[in-house]
Amino acid sequence: MKTLRGYVKEAEEKSVAIGHFNISNMEGLHAIYNAAKKLNVPVIIGVSEGEEAFVGREEAVALICAFRKKDDYPIFLNADHHTSFETVKKAIDAGFDAVIFDGAKLSFEENVKITKQCVEYARNVIKVTGKDILVEAELGYIGTGSDIKDTIPEGAGVLTKPEEAKKFTEMTGIDMLAPSVGSIHGLIKSGKPHINTKLVAEIKKVTGIPLVLHGGSGLHDEDFTNAIKAGVSIIHINTEIRIAYDEALKKSLASNPNEVAPYKILQPAVDAMEKVVANRLKLFNGMK
16 A cells, blocks of 8 residues: 555646644544445544543544554544644654644744754654654644634735745645635635635645645635545545534434433534535545
8 A cells, every 4th residue: 555645636637625623522433434445545644632632642643553554544643733842743653644833823923933843753753763754833723623704804815925935845844735725724614815826826836736725615616626626635524524413413313312321422523524525535536
């Protein structure tokens, strides 16, 4: 099986994108894996710092390794939105396939400093252990939180400048970049702005590395397909599957008030999440 780096390169060559979906529990993991396996496409599981604390850092690694080994399947684990070198280091040491240092709120200089520290540590681990680890960083600001917002948060939506992206990439040596190109984390009731695909293409051209689109939940299909054509190779979805879980679970509990078996109560939530993931994976991979 190829490494995650190999699958990202393949996605670039095919002009498709790998879906990245976050989990907080086993229901989410099963839903995402089931959808990806049925479509026979690689998939990335993400855990933010909060999700990682709930699931367990080492437990998350063990789960992904078990799924990968069982079916020899390309499922990978990413430490999503880690905000310090210390938490990135812990994820690398635990065996994650990829890490994201999120220094979007920091000054350019501080973001470069800590990102570079993360990259250097990952490279040393690769040298010592032979395990390939991808390091991603963020530049620009698209807000925080996989939730439902009334409007775009104040301060969010600061777009990444191509010249800064080029400088940042060269100074840090990152493997992938998550630029701000129009998306916002979470779902926005008032509607999300369209992706600036011209900006995506410009950043891709000057950096020459794979680009990652965060804040994908709630975007229009054409935003995704246009972003992929312009150079996006990985797309993050979280809020959409959280909502699918929440709505299906509430309905299941209301419809079966006397049921006490968790696996029976939770199955509709798994099915609802799987449907959302499958639809997104089909779109990202150019499937009908």
